[in-house]
Amino acid sequence: MKNLTAFCKNLWQRMNWRPNLLTWATLAVALITVPALLLPFNPQLFVENGWVENIQLVILVAAIVIACRAKNDRQLFIFAAFVVVFMILRETNMFRDIFCMKYLPQEETCRWSAFKYGYLVSAARWLFAAYVVYYVWRYRLWRTAWQYICKAPIYVWDLLLLGLAGCGATVAEFSCVDSETMEECCELVLYLALANCIWRYSKRNNA
Numbered sequence: 001m002k003n004l005t006a007f008c009k010n011l012w013q014r015m016n017w018r019p020n021l022l023t024w025a026t027l028a029v030a031l032i033t034v035p036a037l038l039l040p041f042n043p044q045l046f047v048e049n050g051w052v053e054n055i056q057l058v059i060l061v062a063a064i065v066i067a068c069r070a071k072n073d074r075q076l077f078i079f080a081a082f083v084v085v086f087m088i089l090r091e092t093n094m095f096r097d098i099f100c101m102k103y104l105p106q107e108e109t110c111r112w113s114a115f116k117y118g119y120l121v122s123a124a125r126w127l128f129a130a131y132v133v134y135y136v137w138r139y140r141l142w143r144t145a146w147q148y149i150c151k152a153p154i155y156v157w158d159l160l161l162l163g164l165a166g167c168g169a170t171v172a173e174f175s176c177v178d179s180e181t182m183e184e185c186c187e188l189v190l191y192l193a194l195a196n197c198i199w200r201y202s203k204r205n206n207a
Helices: 002-008 021-038 051-068 074-092 096-103 119-138 141-151 156-172 180-206
Strands: none
Touching (some): 021 180, 051 074, 051 180, 074 119, 074 141, 074 180, 119 141, 156 180
């Protein structure tokens, strides 16, 4: 009950409805999603390793740079950078397609298990995940995160775009929808909103 009270205290006063420039840019990209679904855009723009996905990777790399340059609560933002690294690994599957294209015959299914030492990739991924868990435990980051939850501004539009884009990207993978264009567009909005949230929260004590 005490934790719930701490969260709810001054909740309305903490709501920040003021968008910044990147909020407007994220909203513009979100609005472009509608015509992208309805109009005959080149589908090659939205395929794996296509233009949209490469733009996503640029945004995610920028988010890592922003997180690593945070001066306040640095350990928390380094953890945020780790999370973004996981997103890049998910988007690229650790650049599996590049290795498949170069080293596997076309008839071979593109999987890490097709490589002699492909199991090392999965092992490295699990080791990285284990280090991130250790990092969270070492710095007790849940305490810092709870302070943000209870006291930090709530950037309403950015968090709303983040949530809606995440839901849209998930729905796009359902078999009844199965829209690669929708998935990639929603992920682009998601990553823009995430980068903006990292930027705004990392700068909030300096504002």
